Amino acid sequence: MVESQRANEIQFKGVVESRDDVKPLLIKPGDGVLVVRKIPRLFILLCPSGCGEEVILNLDPRVGPAWRFYKKRGKITLYPSVIRESGCYSHFIVWYEKIYWCDYEDLWGDNPDNVELDKKTLERLEEGKPLYYFDVAENISELPWEVLLSFRRHVRTGKAIEGFGKNRGIFKKK
Ligand SMILES: [Zn+2]
Known part of the structure; x- marks a missing residue:
């Protein structure tokens, strides 16, 4: 990481x-x-x-x-x-x-799980393409921070991977 x-x-x-x-x-x-x-x-x-x-x-x-x-x-x-x-x-x-x-996620801590949002972001991951969280947030009219945390939850549960360095914030289905 x-x-x-x-x-x-x-x-x-x-x-x-x-x-x-x-x-x-x-x-x-x-x-x-x-x-x-x-x-x-x-x-x-x-x-x-x-x-x-x-x-x-x-x-x-x-x-x-x-x-x-x-x-x-x-x-x-x-x-x-x-x-x-x-x-x-x-x-x-x-x-x-x-x-x-x-790190905003360290400063602000995690949000409580947001099952509905996690479902939406997982659906997007299922499409198989790399996703930048901000673009997804725009697309589904959600706050970027919450979408970022949602993707990170998918990383934690082994459903997604996140890029590093320049590709930080870009997520792909695992
Ligand atoms: Zn750098």
Whole structure:
């Protein structure tokens, strides 16, 4: 499952001047490089989810919305949290180089079983195609979070499998 591939710490790989020098330094999920030209410009991470994509955080408020990059007690803290709005849709907080994962299902706990919804989502799975929970939610006019949890219940009971990394949130009949 995806949890085993996730990093729980940032590994600071150094400071470079150019965006071009970043890539060779990013080897493992959670590796991060600071781009500084006179002032800190970017903090670039190899996504700690293990999806393989780079997460590029702007640190320069003149350019647009910017993260605060702190180095205190020799360790990196970022503010605010990082929410990926594409790809793996990860959400995490970096605090003294530790990564705190914000999984909506962990934060909000599970809903009570919703037999009627589970029946609907199972019917969709029976069609055999991979399904993104949000599309299904739109399709059956249900809340995305509840549809996600419903699919996860099917995973728990062995009826479905979920993709990981980029394919997180995509479910298929098992
Ligand atoms: Zn990722």
